[in-house]
Amino acid sequence: MIAALGMYDMPHARAANDRLWAGVRTALGDGPASLTRDGDPWCIWQSDDLLLAQTCGMPYRTRLYDRVRLVATPDHHLPDCPAGHYFSYLVKRRDDPRDLTALAMGTMAYNEALSQSGWAAPVHHLSHQRLSPNTTVQTGAHLASISAVLDGTADFAAIDAVTMLMFGDDDPDAAAFLNAFDRTAPTPALPYITARTRAPAPLATALSAAIASLSAQDRATLHLYGIVNLPAAAYLAIPTPNSP
Numbered sequence: 001m002i003a004a005l006g007m008y009d010m011p012h013a014r015a016a017n018d019r020l021w022a023g024v025r026t027a028l029g030d031g032p033a034s035l036t037r038d039g040d041p042w043c044i045w046q047s048d049d050l051l052l053a054q055t056c057g058m059p060y061r062t063r064l065y066d067r068v069r070l071v072a073t074p075d076h077h078l079p080d081c082p083a084g085h086y087f088s089y090l091v092k093r094r095d096d097p098r099d100l101t102a103l104a105m106g107t108m109a110y111n112e113a114l115s116q117s118g119w120a121a122p123v124h125h126l127s128h129q130r131l132s133p134n135t136t137v138q139t140g141a142h143l144a145s146i147s148a149v150l151d152g153t154a155d156f157a158a159i160d161a162v163t164m165l166m167f168g169d170d171d172p173d174a175a176a177f178l179n180a181f182d183r184t185a186p187t188p189a190l191p192y193i194t195a196r197t198r199a200p201a202p203l204a205t206a207l208s209a210a211i212a213s214l215s216a217q218d219r220a221t222l223h224l225y226g227i228v229n230l231p232a233a234a235y236l237a238i239p240t241p242n243s244p
Helices: 011-028 041-045 057-064 116-128 142-150 161-170 200-213 216-222 232-236
Strands: 002-004 050-054 068-075 088-093 107-110 135-138 156-160 178-183 192-195 226-228
Touching (some): 002 011, 011 161, 011 200, 041 050, 050 068, 050 200, 057 068, 057 232, 088 142, 107 116, 107 142, 116 142, 142 156, 192 200, 200 226
Parallel strands (some): 002 050, 107 135
Antiparallel strands (some): 050 192, 068 226, 088 156
């Protein structure tokens, strides 16, 4: 069996994720002894051996929804955001005076084309203002997009709100050089999934119990405070933009 929680598994949060998985395994009474932290995510998400993993909303709605089962949606207690939802912060350098219209004339960093928070959400946000990025640069990860903005490779980027908060927790000095000047509309947060052949309800129950049993510090580190049960339709209803 495979368990993988790689979407928010930053180095400073790995011990907390290990304790989260230990709690799930204890509550479930089954599962691998440790999390899988290597291997291709697409292979993990589609494996018949998958017990529990977290994916992004855009891969779920575009390629996975009919190959896996939805277990639950995390609740991150994000500001001015419905339970079980998240959004992206649009970030630029602190000393950059340009507004979004001017920034769109420059370069937008994005992690990958199948990212809801890094690509789909900002593209829709820009389109509502009749804007589109003039130039894009693919970085491969949200933290790499942050680095691209900080070092001037890109003018702005859209960063998953949970990732942004965790980055600020881990490196407040670097975060101080960023200005989160705008935000996208909320969409369902990154879903927990299991293999198509598995029943999701016991996993949701175990996950809820594991989160509740975490220390307050671990919950704060992971910015994870519970789960909600959103239907698959909530993810499938989100429009998918063209690739860069």
